[in-house]
Amino acid sequence: MQKLPSHLEFMVPETYRYFSHSTLRQQKYAQLYSTINVGKQPLKLQQLSETRWLAIAPCLTRVLQQYDELKLHFEMKNDRNHxxxxxxxxxxxxxxxxxxxxxxxxxxxxxxxxxxxxxxxxxxxxxxxLPSNIHHLQTLDALSPETVLGLRKPKLQDLSFLMKYSGDIGKLDEQWQYIGTVSWPMDVLDNEEKFWMTVHDHHDASGEQDFKEVGQFALSMLALPFSNASVERVFFHK
Missing domain, CATH: 1.20.890 (cAMP-dependent Protein Kinase, Chain A)
Incomplete structure (x- = not known):
């Protein structure tokens, strides 16, 4: 019986180990894979058993099924690809x-x-x-008055930080959709905090705070550690 080449015995477990301990590496590879394969997600790599050596076959197959994508991922820093x-x-x-x-x-x-x-x-x-939650930071633009009141306003379900909300999603979504129907004061449109404080304190004809939930949610997101001040510290301080 022919012995498995030593470089394959090294490649299979090391490839799994490389990704298993880093969510960021998994995300970067998934982004590359999705770009190449039009929205599809990569197949999950399998861990090689130290006792069941015959189980290497499915592990190796899983690597070979996405070999080109894995090879490109690991060669991104190769000078010939620049x-x-x-x-x-x-x-x-x-x-x-x-x-x-x-x-x-x-x-x-x-x-x-x-x-x-x-x-x-x-x-x-x-x-x-950069902070590990940079993807949340990138979508905070959705909370700017220009975006919220403009044609580029995304659906509530598309906001990556929506998972942090623990209240009534239905009420939040309703307020998110109707926020553009109010004529907000011009002097708050150039400041996110002032804008959302105004939204939070807005009262309808019956005296109820009709945008209380969406206002509170936006203000809480802007107050999280991945705010502008946090990013400035990342870029301008050792």
């Missing part, structure tokens, strides 16, 4: 300053390579320093 130096946008000012010099083409390429590597390292470190 844009050629001549296609990288270093900015107008960089190109102007470079045109003023009389540097040899070899030196120019070296400078560009260092610049590109610096930008990639900067991006990598920024990604590491």
């Amino acid at each position: 844009l050629p130096l001549q296609a990288v946008d270093f900015g107008v000012q960089f190109n102007i300053e470079l045109a003023r010099t009389s540097l040899d083409s070899g030196i120019v390429d070296t400078v560009k390579k260092y610049d590109r590597d610096f930008l990639m390292q900067l991006l990598s470190e920024l990604q590491q320093r």
Whole structure:
């Protein structure tokens, strides 16, 4: 009986281990897989049993079923997958300053390579320093007055932070839909906190707070640790 190649014995358990301890890695791979396969989710990798060695077959099959996607994911940092130096946008000012010099083409390429590597390292470190709930931060734009009262207002069910709401979803959804039917004061439309405080305190003809739930929900989301102040600390402080 032929022995399984050692590199496969290493690849199968290590591939599972790489993703099993990191939700962020799983999310990044799922995003890549979904992009390639038009919205589909990747197959879940199986853990190799240390005692049942024959069970490697289904584990290996699961890797092979998405081998191209996994290979691309792990090769993203490979230099051959990056844009050629001549296609990288270093900015107008960089190109102007470079045109003023009389540097040899070899030196120019070296400078560009260092610049590109610096930008990639900067991006990598920024990604590491961003809060793990960055996906919630990205959807907070939905709470801006411009979005809530405009044509780009998303459905309530599309808000990633909706899961944090523990009240009456039906009432919240109704208020979310009808918030655009009120003529809100112009002086609060450029400030999210003032806007939602006004929404929260709004009373209908019978004296009831008709947007109390949606106002309270929005204010509580804006007060969470992934607010603008938190993001500023991430970018501007060590």
